[in-house]
Structure formats: structure tokens, C-alpha cells
Amino acid sequence: xxxxxxxxxxxxxxxxxxxxxxxxxxxxxxxxxxxxxxxxxxxxxxxxxxxxxxxxxxxxxxxxxxxxxxxxxxxxxxxxxxxxxxxxxxxxxxxxxxxxxxxxxxxxxxxxxxxxxxxxxxxxxxxxxxxxxxxxxxxxxxxxxxxxxxxxxxxxxxxxxxxxxxxxxxxxxxxxxxxxxxxxxxxxxxxxxxxxxxxxxxxxxxxxxxxxxxxxxxxxxxxxxxxxxxxxxxxxxxxxxxxxxxxxxxxxxxxxxxxxxxxxxxxxxxxxxxxxxxxxxxxxx
Numbered sequence: 001x002x003x004x005x006x007x008x009x010x011x012x013x014x015x016x017x018x019x020x021x022x023x024x025x026x027x028x029x030x031x032x033x034x035x036x037x038x039x040x041x042x043x044x045x046x047x048x049x050x051x052x053x054x055x056x057x058x059x060x061x062x063x064x065x066x067x068x069x070x071x072x073x074x075x076x077x078x079x080x081x082x083x084x085x086x087x088x089x090x091x092x093x094x095x096x097x098x099x100x101x102x103x104x105x106x107x108x109x110x111x112x113x114x115x116x117x118x119x120x121x122x123x124x125x126x127x128x129x130x131x132x133x134x135x136x137x138x139x140x141x142x143x144x145x146x147x148x149x150x151x152x153x154x155x156x157x158x159x160x161x162x163x164x165x166x167x168x169x170x171x172x173x174x175x176x177x178x179x180x181x182x183x184x185x186x187x188x189x190x191x192x193x194x195x196x197x198x199x200x201x202x203x204x205x206x207x208x209x210x211x212x213x214x215x216x217x218x219x220x221x222x223x224x225x226x227x228x229x230x231x232x233x234x235x236x237x238x239x240x241x242x243x244x245x246x247x248x249x250x251x252x253x254x255x256x257x258x259x260x261x262x263x264x265x266x267x268x269x270x271x272x273x274x275x276x277x278x279x280x281x282x283x284x285x
Contacts, residue, residue: 023076023266025055028114028131030083031062031106046081046128049242052252053259062110068117076269077124077262080111080131082240086202087133092142101201112138122232124261126254132225132236133202139227141208146201147221154219156238158199171243174198177215177223184226184235185214188257194250196223196239203238233261 027050029040040061050057055077063071072078085104089096091112096103111131115138118125127135133143148155155161158170173195179186186192204222207213214224214235224237235254245251 022054022056023262024058024074025050025053025077025079025262026071026075027057027059027079028081028107028111029059029061030081030085031104042081043242045240045242045245046079049245049251049255050079052245053255053262055259055262062106065110065113068110068114072114072117072121072123075123076266077126077258078114078118079258080115080125080127080134082129082131082199083107085130086145087130087137087143089143089145091137092205094142094145097145108134115139119227119230119232119234122230122265124232124258124265125230125234125236126258127234127236128242129200129238129240130202132238133200133204135236136204136208136211136225139208139211141204141211142206143202144205147203148201152219153203153221154217156198156200156203156217156221158197161201170199171197171240175217177217177239179215179224180213183212183214184228185224185237188235189250189253191250196241196250197243198238199240200238232265233258 027042027046029042032039032041040059042059047057047059058075060071083104085102085107088103088105088108091108111134115135137143144150147153148157148161154175159165174197175195176193177196178193179189179191181192207222207225210229211225211227213222214226217223221238223239224235226234226236235258237254241248241251241254245255
């Protein structure tokens with residue numbers, strides 16, 4: 001025997017009791033200038049939320065559209081973060097309403113196709129605030145650029161958009177949401193209504209075809225929705241369940257449901273054939 005070749009006796013034994021590594025969740029990033037240097041950033045609270053869901057967070061920078069599938073091959077779920085920036089209104093056929101508000105076109109350029117590929121593959125998706133708005137736009141819906149300026153709608157900006165408000169003031173409970181009976185969110189939380197924070201200026205104007213409302217604010221603003229025909233778990237919420245999530249039972253219900261879906265996706269992906277490729281029919285090459 002070649003002395004360089006280890007024998008079966010000397011080979012490392014299998015480790016059946018070795019802890020299974022957590023599934024991986026892609027966390028979208030935003031683009032920021034710090035001084036004169038560009039950075040890809042994601043809020044720590046989103047990373048912590050993925051960990052609370054029992055998964056390993058992987059913050060991803062923007063990629064080219066043709067690279068999205070390669071990126072999704074490496075993960076078992078996707079979390080779309082909130083952001084101070086707005087989705088550019090050109091993606092739903094409008095001009096910019098308030099040029100003073102931040103935009104992030106580099107994020108739009110890859111998250112919109114990312115969302116479509118994620119849903120088509122059946123990857124579990126949890127979309128928060130801007131992430132929910134992105135999802136609606138990616139699928140053909142539109143947004144109010146300033147919810148507070150619409151007749152009959154309340155001001156949904158944290159602390160009423162007051163400059164200098166603390167994070168505690170911005171993320172304080174703001175209103176209840178009324179959950180649609182029999183929907184995904186109702187099943188996840190077991191509740192008909194609960195309080196949420198509210199830190200957004202944009203909001204759903206026209207819900208994209210194929211999406212269904214999961215919860216509404218008292219003024220009628222869409223607070224949660226899903227795409228029931230997608231092959232995987234997906235929930236989009238306008239509030240911020242990641243804020244102090246460990247102490248919020250509703251947030252933990254949502255994160256556990258997402259985490260369970262991610263675990264199940266990984267288990268299915270371990271089968272002999274990839275999820276997006278059917279197994280060959282017997283007798284065919």
C-alpha cells in the first residue's frame with residue numbers, strides 16, 4: 001500500500017454526535033458612505049433576529065443579477081432588512097416626491113430580482129419594512145411615497161417623524177394591527193390583533209397581483225402580506241419585529257416560524273436532487 005494513503009484503520013472515524021451547524025440566512029445590506037468611503041452595512045438588530053430564529057446570518061453585498069442564483073445556492077433563507085432609504089419610485093412608475101429623503105438605487109438593483117428568485121425557488125423569506133415594500137414593488141405593486149400625506153391615513157413615521165427622537169421613542173408601540181382570520185400571520189401568532197411599532201414613511205399603495213393581506217392598521221394601511229402561491233414560507237411585515245425581539249412574544253412567534261421554515265428547507269435541500277430541479281423520471285437519461 002502507498003504509505004501516503006491512509007488505511008481504513010487510521011482514517012478519522014465519523015462523528016455522528018457532532019452538532020449540526022445552523023442553517024444559513026442571507027441578510028441584505030444597504031450602501032452607505034462613511035466619510036469618502038463606501039460600505040455595505042446591515043443593522044445589528046437584523047443579524048440578532050436571524051440568530052434568534054436559530055440560523056447563521058450572512059450579510060451579503062449587492063451582486064449582479066446573473067450571480068443571484070449562485071448566492072442563493074449557499075443559503076437556506078433570506079431576510080430583507082429595513083432601511084432609512086426608500087425604494088426608488090421609478091420602479092413603480094413615479095417621480096421622486098421628496099428629494100431630501102435617502103434612496104439606495106444600488107440596493108434596488110439587486111434586491112428586486114433577488115426577491116423574485118427567492119420566491120420562485122421556495123426559499124423561506126422574511127421581509128421587514130423596506131424589505132416588505134421591495135417585495136411588493138418587485139412583484140408589480142406600488143407604494144405611497146408619503147403615507148402621512150394621504151387623506152384618511154395616519155402618520156406612520158416613528159415619533160411622528162420628529163427630528164432628534166430617540167430610538168426608544170421611534171420604536172415605541174404605535175398602533176394595533178388587525179390580523180386577517182385564517183391567514184399565515186394568524187396561524188403564526190394565534191392572535192386577532194396586537195400592538196406594533198411604526199417607523200415608515202412609504203407604504204403599500206397597490207398590492208401586487210398574487211399577494212394577499214395578512215394584517216391592516218386601523219387606518220387601512222397594509223401592515224403584512226404574503227404570497228400564498230409561492231412554494232415556500234414567506235411573510236412581509238411593515239413594522240419592525242426585530243426590535244427588542246427577544247422580549248416580544250409576537251416577534252418570537254414570527255422568528256421561530258421563519259427559523260422552522262429555514263430548517264425544513266435545508267432538510268429538503270439535502271435530498272438527492274436540488275429543489276429547483278425535478279428528479280428524473282425512471283427510464284429517462
